[in-house]
Structure formats: structure tokens, C-alpha cells
Amino acid sequence: MIDYSFIVDFLFMWIRVATPILLASLGAILCEKSGVVNLGLDGIMLISALFGVLGSAYGGNLIWGVIAGVGSALIISGIFAYFHLVLKANAVLCGTAVNTIASGLTVFALQLATGEKGSSSSLKSYTFPTVNIPFIKDIPILGDILSGHNLITYIAFLMVIVIWIFMYKTPLGLRMRAVGENPNAASSVGQNVIKIRFLAILLCGVLVGFGGMYLSMGYLSMFTRDMVAGRGFIALAACAMGQATPVGVLISSMVFAFFDGLSNILQLLQIPSEFVQMLPYVATIFGLTVYSIQKIRLQKKKSKEIQQNVIE
Amino acid sequence: MEAKREVLRMENIVKVYSNGVMANKGINFSINAGEIHALSGENGAGKSTLMKIIFGEEQPTSGDIYINGQKTVITSPQLAIKLGIGMVHQHFMLVSSMTVAENVILGVEPTKGILINMKHAIKQVEEIAEKYNMNINPKMKVEDLTVGQKQKVEILKALFRGAKILILDEPTAVLTPQETTELFEELKRLRDSGYTIIFISHKLNEVKELCNRITIIRHGKSMGVYDVKTVTEQDISNLMVGRDVILNIEKSAPKIGKTTIRVSDLTIIGENGKHCINRLSFSLREGEILGIAGVEGNGQLELVEALTGLRKYNAGSIEICGKEISQCNVKDIRKLAVSHIPEDRMTTGAAPSLSITENMLSDKISSNSFSKHGIINKRAIKQYGIDMVKQYQILCKNPDVSIDSLSGGNIQKAVLARELSNNPKIIIADQPTRGVDVGATEFIHKRLINMRDNKKSVLLISSDLNEVLGLSDSIIVMHEGRIAAYFPDAAKITELQLGGYMLGIEKQSEEEIKEVRHGQ
Numbered sequence: 042m043i044d045y046s047f048i049v050d051f052l053f054m055w056i057r058v059a060t061p062i063l064l065a066s067l068g069a070i071l072c073e074k075s076g077v078v079n080l081g082l083d084g085i086m087l088i089s090a091l092f093g094v095l096g097s098a099y100g101g102n103l104i105w106g107v108i109a110g111v112g113s114a115l116i117i118s119g120i121f122a123y124f125h126l127v128l129k130a131n132a133v134l135c136g137t138a139v140n141t142i143a144s145g146l147t148v149f150a151l152q153l154a155t156g157e158k159g160s161s162s163s164l165k166s167y168t169f170p171t172v173n174i175p176f177i178k179d180i181p182i183l184g185d186i187l188s189g190h191n192l193i194t195y196i197a198f199l200m201v202i203v204i205w206i207f208m209y210k211t212p213l214g215l216r217m218r219a220v221g222e223n224p225n226a227a228s229s230v231g232q233n234v235i236k237i238r239f240l241a242i243l244l245c246g247v248l249v250g251f252g253g254m255y256l257s258m259g260y261l262s263m264f265t266r267d268m269v270a271g272r273g274f275i276a277l278a279a280c281a282m283g284q285a286t287p288v289g290v291l292i293s294s295m296v297f298a299f300f301d302g303l304s305n306i307l308q309l310l311q312i313p314s315e316f317v318q319m320l321p322y323v324a325t326i327f328g329l330t331v332y333s334i335q336k337i338r339l340q341k342k343k344s345k346e347i348q349q350n351v352i353e
Numbered sequence: 354m355e356a357k358r359e360v361l362r363m364e365n366i367v368k369v370y371s372n373g374v375m376a377n378k379g380i381n382f383s384i385n386a387g388e389i390h391a392l393s394g395e396n397g398a399g400k401s402t403l404m405k406i407i408f409g410e411e412q413p414t415s416g417d418i419y420i421n422g423q424k425t426v427i428t429s430p431q432l433a434i435k436l437g438i439g440m441v442h443q444h445f446m447l448v449s450s451m452t453v454a455e456n457v458i459l460g461v462e463p464t465k466g467i468l469i470n471m472k473h474a475i476k477q478v479e480e481i482a483e484k485y486n487m488n489i490n491p492k493m494k495v496e497d498l499t500v501g502q503k504q505k506v507e508i509l510k511a512l513f514r515g516a517k518i519l520i521l522d523e524p525t526a527v528l529t530p531q532e533t534t535e536l537f538e539e540l541k542r543l544r545d546s547g548y549t550i551i552f553i554s555h556k557l558n559e560v561k562e563l564c565n566r567i568t569i570i571r572h573g574k575s576m577g578v579y580d581v582k583t584v585t586e587q588d589i590s591n592l593m594v595g596r597d598v599i600l601n602i603e604k605s606a607p608k609i610g611k612t613t614i615r616v617s618d619l620t621i622i623g624e625n626g627k628h629c630i631n632r633l634s635f636s637l638r639e640g641e642i643l644g645i646a647g648v649e650g651n652g653q654l655e656l657v658e659a660l661t662g663l664r665k666y667n668a669g670s671i672e673i674c675g676k677e678i679s680q681c682n683v684k685d686i687r688k689l690a691v692s693h694i695p696e697d698r699m700t701t702g703a704a705p706s707l708s709i710t711e712n713m714l715s716d717k718i719s720s721n722s723f724s725k726h727g728i729i730n731k732r733a734i735k736q737y738g739i740d741m742v743k744q745y746q747i748l749c750k751n752p753d754v755s756i757d758s759l760s761g762g763n764i765q766k767a768v769l770a771r772e773l774s775n776n777p778k779i780i781i782a783d784q785p786t787r788g789v790d791v792g793a794t795e796f797i798h799k800r801l802i803n804m805r806d807n808k809k810s811v812l813l814i815s816s817d818l819n820e821v822l823g824l825s826d827s828i829i830v831m832h833e834g835r836i837a838a839y840f841p842d843a844a845k846i847t848e849l850q851l852g853g854y855m856l857g858i859e860k861q862s863e864e865e866i867k868e869v870r871h872g873q
Contacts, residue, residue, distance in 0.1 A: 212462040212469055219448045219459050226446040230460040230510070231431040344624065 065276030080136025083273025084143030086253030114250025439511025501532030610639030644825030710738030762793025
């Protein structure tokens with residue numbers, strides 16, 4: 042018999058682990074759908090994780106932390122957008138540059154602020170509050186799993202709906218999708234492709250920034266060096282696997298988070314965590330391969346049918 | 354009938370592109386409210402440039418535009434849309450994963466609060482579609498529509514934005530006959546409700562059926578405005594074609610040998626289900642230049658792609674030197690000593706950022722003289738580059754500069770050098786001198802004749818009548834994927850005769866066309 046509370050603990054942790062991946066991959070949707078390859082998510086997360094901590098420590102409250110965290114995410118996204126869209130630099134290079142800058146800059150800034158290179162434990166920084174949901178918290182089991190999470194976790198799940206409405210129900214969302222799929226069509230009806238993409242990158246930065254702040258102001262209560270640990274890239278994979286739709290991204294983020302959480306537990310069972318961490322990627326490759334094969338078959342069948350009809 | 358009111362007038366429009374090409378040489382163009390006005394001319398006559406100027410995509414070098422009598426400078430497509438001008442591009446500007454309604458409202462979305470009022474949008478689109486008898490469901494995704502329906506979406510887009518003048522750029526080129534009939538019904542209905550339509554086409558039967566007046570453009574100049582009822586199709590054809598200078602290309606009588614390419618009942622169906630090539634048969638023989646004339650888009654591109662292995666065909670057969678090629682890839686076909694000078698030298702013909710030598714070598718790099726055991730022989734390659742540049746008179750600093758630093762004519766000479774230097778039996782030359790200066794054109798023509806005199810077969814595809822008539826020994830005219838005419842002796846025909854067949858006014862009898870198979 043598996044221990045009962047063990048399962049509840051695992052499910053609670055699953056949601057916790059999913060939060061930063063979900064936020065970043067929702068941000069990735071905006072870039073992907075408007076036709077921007079933004080590989081810099083990892084770096085943006087890291088920078089806002091640090092500046093959130095510094096802002097709250099020096100500002101003396103959480104609000105300053107949010108301002109500094111979101112502000113730094115906007116600035117670095119803006120730089121990425123300017124180089125990529127205005128100066129026409131290659132997006133992959135720009136994204137890589139953001140990541141490289143982030144890992145150096147954060148350690149440097151951390152040392153300036155605290156004198157240490159490892160973590161911000163000496164600073165008194167603030168975290169986002171945890172929230173107990175009325176009624177639900179009193180339901181046995183379910184309450185233990187769903188209630189008592191960090192505020193940002195709830196925001197992240199709420200954002201799935203918000204991004205869905207934004208992309209599919211608002212004029213700006215419609216224009217972003219148009220710009221991403223056929224920029225010529227969008228500009229032929231007077232849309233400024235660069236402006237819309239710039240906006241998408243900035244909005245993406247805000248979401249990703251919250252994902253980063255969650256790590257240092259929720260998941261942990263301090264900043265540690267390179268604490269993002271590739272979550273930005275996992276988010277990109279989740280975005281691709283979820284076909285850049287909010288619901289798809291929710292599901293694939295949960296899949297990645299599941300294996301991430303599982304690896305924590307299986308370490309206890311002396312199965313190498315590296316092996317378990319490999320599983321989501323193997324699953325992704327397998328899933329995408331099957332999906333692509335089916336899609337190609339369907340297309341071939343369709344075009345054959347058309348041609349057959351014509352010949353007859 | 355009410356008094357004709359002029360809605361648009363263009364005076365003395367001159368357009369010189371930055372590369373020095375003069376597309377419009379002082380065109381006057383005027384249209385009245387409530388008419389369908391045809392604009393006809395050969396490929397490259399300057400129609401598209403003129404329309405781009407109306408739609409604000411290009412600025413005229415000189416000349417004035419008047420809209421409703423008022424002098425206007427149209428600086429951008431946005432302004433053109435505001436002025437009530439709508440363009441239906443030949444290549445649709447649609448987002449395929451979105452619905453019809455979403456495409457139509459893109460950029461001018463009706464809103465309710467911060468959200469799009471989709472219900473209202475769908476209703477509006479439905480209303481417009483119903484009014485002009487366009488049968489289309491606004492909730493369908495564009496990717497699931499037929500080509501004809503996509504075109505309706507483009508028209509709806511223009512109408513939704515309040516266009517009063519609609520420009521349709523060769524709208525029937527992609528349509529099936531049924532769809533064309535439907536389109537004409539809709540356009541007539543639009544005209545009767547006061548819209549003005551500019552209809553660009555070189556299909557004269559369509560012009561006759563649909564339009565009120567016609568403006569004919571030739572070599573960047575207007576050849577006049579005519580009432581469609583008072584001119585015959587032959588008159589229009591004569592005004593459209595016609596050569597400025599007659600090229601005199603010296604060549605001896607052809608010495609015809611055995612058959613090298615035999616095409617029988619070739620049929621190719623495009624992605625949209627339209628017959629690009631319909632039961633086409635001909636044969637090409639040693640020592641002749643067979644010209645294929647025709648307005649672009651009548652199946653020439655698909656034929657070349659099928660012959661060179663770039664496209665599979667649906668029915669019929671192609672035999673090259675006795676071998677059926679339906680299972681062959683490009684490399685197999687090249688091994689049969691087929692050379693291909695592609696239509697577009699910058700995308701298919703050459704790799705722009707590679708050097709001249711590398712481009713000329715790309716089909717021969719694995720041969721023994723240039724590489725051994727997977728290691729290339731630099732010295733031999735360098736010498737080859739120097740020799741070829743000399744032999745083909747390619748003007749360049751040295752053979753190692755990137756090919757895109759050359760002029761169009763010299764790039765084409767480099768392509769020619771590659772294709773003619775591997776001792777081909779068959780040369781497929783697709784628009785070999787398009788956009789090439791006079792000197793290079795002459796050089797290319799001489800080389801092609803030289804190949805033919807050495808018992809090679811040359812298939813020349815060209816929409817330049819001068820070239821087809823001057824260079825070919827015999828000529829096929831293609832129209833709508835079929836052979837409209839075959840002339841065994843190119844010297845005996847004139848461009849005016851050719852024009853009639855190219856534009857579909859005339860068609861030879863089956864017996865005459867059969868000649869092209871040379872009894873096989």
C-alpha cells in the first residue's frame with residue numbers, strides 16, 4: 042500500500058512545480074503565435090527572479106519587488122525585440138545572447154548587492170503570500186491538494202483562460218495570430234507587423250517574468266545562482282508540444298512538471314534522477330513523431346482524393 | 354443611361370525602377386463609375402506596375418492621379434483603402450488557419466468592450482455575401498475553402514472596408530470554368546450596384562463577355578481605350594502583341610536527327626484540382642530548337658518541372674532518350690544528359706552567396722577530375738573557374754567573388770556555363786534571357802544555336818515573342834494546358850498569328866496539332 046498522504050503530497054508538489062513552466066510557456070505562446078522565435082525565456086526568468094528579490098529587499102515591500110521584477114523583464118525583452126525586429130538581427134542569436142547575459146549579470150549584481158556569489162540568503166526579501174481558498178480548503182483530500190498554494194500559482198492557472206480570451210477573442214490577439222501566420226496578409230490590410238511583434242515580446246516578458254519571480258519569491262524565498270535551471274527551455278518545448286494553444290500548453294506543462302516532480306521522489310528510491318528527467322523529452326519526441334506521421338498521411342490522402350475526383 | 358462620371362484618372366504616369374527598368378512610359382488611364390474596365394497587355398507590359406501605383410504600393414516617378422476629379426497622391430495601401438480602392442491580389446493575402454469572418458474583419462474589427470463582436474461581424478459578412486450572391490459561410494476556415502471561395506473572401510475583404518473601386522489582378526487565372534462563371538455573375542451584380550471594377554486579364558473572350566471598355570498597354574505605353582463592343586478580339590490581339598524591333602538571328606537550316614524527348618498524353622493536376630496540363634503530346638528531336646510560346650501560367654512551368662524531375666505527373670508518359678522518367682529523380686534525369694536553365698536564376702538557377710566557380714561546379718563536384726576520395730582538388734577547380742569565365746565571357750573581378758555581385762546577364766552566363774559544359778544532349782531553357790541585357794541575350798542566343806548545330810535538342814520556353822520567333826525552328830503554342838497550335842517552320846509565321854493562338858481566339862485542328870508528334 043502506498044501511503045495516502047504521500048499521494049496528496051505528490052499532487053500538491055506537482056502543481057507547485059508546474060507553475061513556473063506554465064507561466065513561461067503561456068508567454069511563449071504569444072511569441073510563437075506572432076511569429077517570433079524567442080529563445081531568451083530562460084534568461085528573462087533568471088533576471089526577474091533576481092531583481093524581484095533585490096527590489097523587495099531594498100524597497101522594503103512586495104510591491105517594489107514586483108515592479109523591479111516586471112520592469113527588468115520588460116527591459117531585457119525590449120532589448121531583445123529592438124535588436125531582432127528593428128535591427129533585424131537573427132532571433133536565435135539574440136535569444137542566446139539574452140541567456141548568456143542573464144547568467145553573468147545576475148551573479149555580478151548579486152555579488153554587488155550581497156557580497157556573495159551563491160545566493161541572496163543574507164538579504165531580507167519578501168515572498169508572494171500563500172492563499173487558502175475558502176470552502177475548498179475544508180474539503181478533505183481535494184482541499185489539501187488545491188488550497189494553500191502560492192498566489193502566483195493561482196494567477197498562472199487563471200492566465201490560461203486570460204490568454205485564451207486574449208488570443209481568440211480580442212482584436213489584438215487576432216492581429217497577432219495573423220501577423221504570425223501570414224505577415225503579408227496582415228500588412229496588406231494596414232497592420233504594422235513590427236509593432237505587433239514588439240508588443241507580443243513585451244507581453245511575453247511580463248508572463249515569463251512572473252514565472253521567474255515565482256522561483257525566488259514563492260517556490261524558494263531567495264535567489265540562488267542559475268536557479269532557473271533550463272525551465273525556460275522546457276517551457277519552449279511545452280509550447281511546441283501544446284501547439285501554442287493555451288489548453289495544449291497547460292496539458293504539456295503538467296506533463297513536464299509531472300516527470301520533474303517524479304524525479305524528486307524517485308531519487309529517494311535510488312533510481313538516477315537524470316534517467317527520470319530524460320523521460321518527458323523522450324515522451325515528447327515520441328509524441329511529436331506520431332503526430333507528424335499522422336498529419337502527413339492525412340494530407341496525402343486528402344490531395345489524392347481531390348486528384349481522383351478530378352480525373353473521374 | 355446616366356452621364357458617365359469619371360472616378361479615376363491617371364495622367365502621364367512614368368515609372369522608372371531603381372534598377373533602371375522603365376515599366377511605364379507615360380500612360381494615361383481613366384475609368385468611369387459603374388463600369389467594368391479591362392486592362393490588357395502582354396507579360397511585362399506594365400499592367401502590374403500601373404495597378405501598384407493606383408494601390409499605393411509604388412510611387413510614380415512622374416505623373417498625376419485624380420480621384421473623383423481631385424488630384425491625389427496615394428502614398429500607401431492604407432490610404433488607397435481609405436480612398437475606396439480595393440485590390441484582389443492574384444496571390445491571395447489570407448490567413449489560412451482563421452475563419453472567413455476573421456480574415457474579413459482583420460484590422461477593422463467591430464468590438465464590444467475589449468472583445469471582438471464576432472456575432473455582429475459574422476452577420477455583416479453574411480449580409481454583404483448575400484447581397485452580391487456570394488455563397489460562402491463566414492464560420493468556415495480559409496484552409497478548407499476552394500480557390501474560388503478564397504477569391505470571394507478577398508472580394509469581401511475589399512467590400513467590407515468600403516471599397517468603391519475594385520482591382521482584380523488576373524482573377525480567372527486560378528479558377529475552374531464553373532468558378533469563372535460564378536465570379537462573372539458576382540462582378541456584374543457589383544457593377545449594377547454602382548461599383549467600379551478594373552479587370553486585368555489577357556483572356557480576350559472573358560474581356561468580351563464581361564467588360565464595358567478596354568485599355569490596352571504595350572511596352573509601357575497605352576495603345577488606346579476602346580469600347581469592347583466595337584473592337585474584335587483580333588483587333589485587341591494585334592494591339593497587344595507586336596514587336597518593337599525585329600531580332601534578326603542568323604542561323605543555318607536545321608539538320609534534324611532522331612527523337613530525344615517524347616511526351617504522350619501528359620496530364621498534371623495542380624494542388625487545387627485544376628488541370629495544369631491536359632493530355633499534352635509532343636516530341637523533340639536532335640538538331641532542332643523547339644519553342645514553346647504562350648501567356649505565362651498556361652502550363653509551361655508545370656511542363657518544365659515534370660521534364661526535369663521537379664514534379665510528378667498524374668497520367669501519360671515522358672520518355673527521355675527512350676527511358677520513361679516517372680520514377681526518376683532530378684539526378685537520374687541529369688544523368689540522361691539533360692540540362693536545365695531555370696526560369697528564376699536567383700532561387701533555382703544559382704546559390705546567390707556562393708562564388709561563381711562554386712556555382713558553375715555544383716553539378717560536377719563529384720566527378721573524378723575535381724575530387725578524389727571525398728577530397729576536392731583545389732587547383733583543378735580554380736583552373737576550371739578561370740577557363741569558364743573566359744569561355745563564357747563572364748564579367749567579374751575574379752571567379753571567386755560571390756555570384757550575387759554580378760549583373761543579371763552575367764549570372765545567367767554562369768548558369769549557362771554550368772549547364773552547357775557537361776556535354777548535354779538536351780537543353781531545357783526556361784526564359785533564358787528574361788531581365789538580361791542586350792549583349793548577354795545575344796551571347797546566350799548564339800550559344801543555344803551553337804548547341805543545336807552540334808545536334809543537340811533545345812526546348813525553349815519563352816514568353817518573349819521576339820525570342821521564340823527568332824530562335825526557334827518550330828513552335829508550339831500552349832493555351833490552358835493544351836497545345837493550341839504547332840508550326841513546323843517558325844520562319845513562316847508572324848507574331849500576330851501567334852498572338853491569336855496564345856490568347857485563345859484561335860485553335861488549330863486536331864490533325865494539325867498531331868504533326869508535333871512526328872508520326873509517333
